Amino acid sequence: MDTPPPHQAVLDEVAPRLRRLRAEHGLTLAALAEATGISKSTLSRLESGQRRPSLELLLPLAGAYHVALDELVGAPEVGDPRVRLTPRALPNGGTSVALSRSPGRLQAYKMVIPDRGAEPVLRTHEGYEWLYVLEGRLRLVLAEHDLVLGPGEVAEWDTRLPHWFGSADGRPVEILSLFGRQGERMHVRAKPSA
Template identity: 70%
Template sequence: MAQEFSAEIGDVLAGVGPRLRRLRSRRGVTLAALSAATGISTSTLSRLESGQRRPSLELLLPIAQAHQVPLDELVGAPEAGDPRVRLSPRIAHGRTVVPLTRQPGALQAFKIIVPGGRQDPDPKTHEGYEWLYVLAGRLRLVLGDRDLVLRQGEAAEFDTRLPHWFGSADEQPVEILSLFGSQGERMHVRARPSGR
């Protein structure tokens, strides 16, 4: 593993010189002009571009400033990882659950599709805190001794140590977003829903 990492660094460093030369040539800047702008001697710049001099931060920072480019452009830093979450739906208790977060952590997001049809509530308790938002349909939420119906655009949040259950309020499926956090984690909502 360490050898692979070292080889990867070597490849990145080997590509710096040609990248510097291409950037300077594209901009029509001479070695002498770059030397004047950076305070780095023309011989050092030439050796850097040819790969005879190992790039260092002290050399690359003034060059990046002179060309007005980010440092990672000079070294060819890899792009950040793909931020898209690969959706992998699964069926749990007859519901389609789509995880919307990749990494395990304090807060998890899910899209849940609950099939239509009346069901007998079976409230459960567990550690955590949950926030539900109805995307489509009507959600029946049993929370302690309360029996509520949430419509599209409505949200609810609750401590999951309170007995709770949710399902479709009618014969139609309901789609919800669920944010679930460990005990003490709460969702902070900045906008207030409109009153009905």
């Protein structure tokens, strides 16, 4: 009995990954064909595993889904697996570290927010935000709600609602934040306070 080549397992997973990506992006075969220039029948055969993926087909698909080619095909990690995090100073004096490696619909950040020392200025923008308090106490003003969250608490909201968040007690607060530009929900909700 012949043993399949080691890369065969990676190739076998491309078809289900392509189907899953198209479903996650809410695209029809026709819309994807228009975006990539690849015919609907070829896309269908790629997603069913009836056609082997080639670089000339995968490159436009990676571009349409805004993912790296390695991520699209599920290539195994090679070399140094460490993610090099680069802190970025925020205008409010805090620090943000992007935890997401590739641009996409969902972005992850770790943030350290100092005491802003001013009254909240509520803002709105497109998207959906989820945050988790790691350390400290976070004040979240969301429309008519004024909440204080502690370590281990979670909140999520549509960012079209007026909102602001910062330190609740004059000390820095550390959070993890997931932000979706198209407003996708993260399906975790904070417990209501008693």
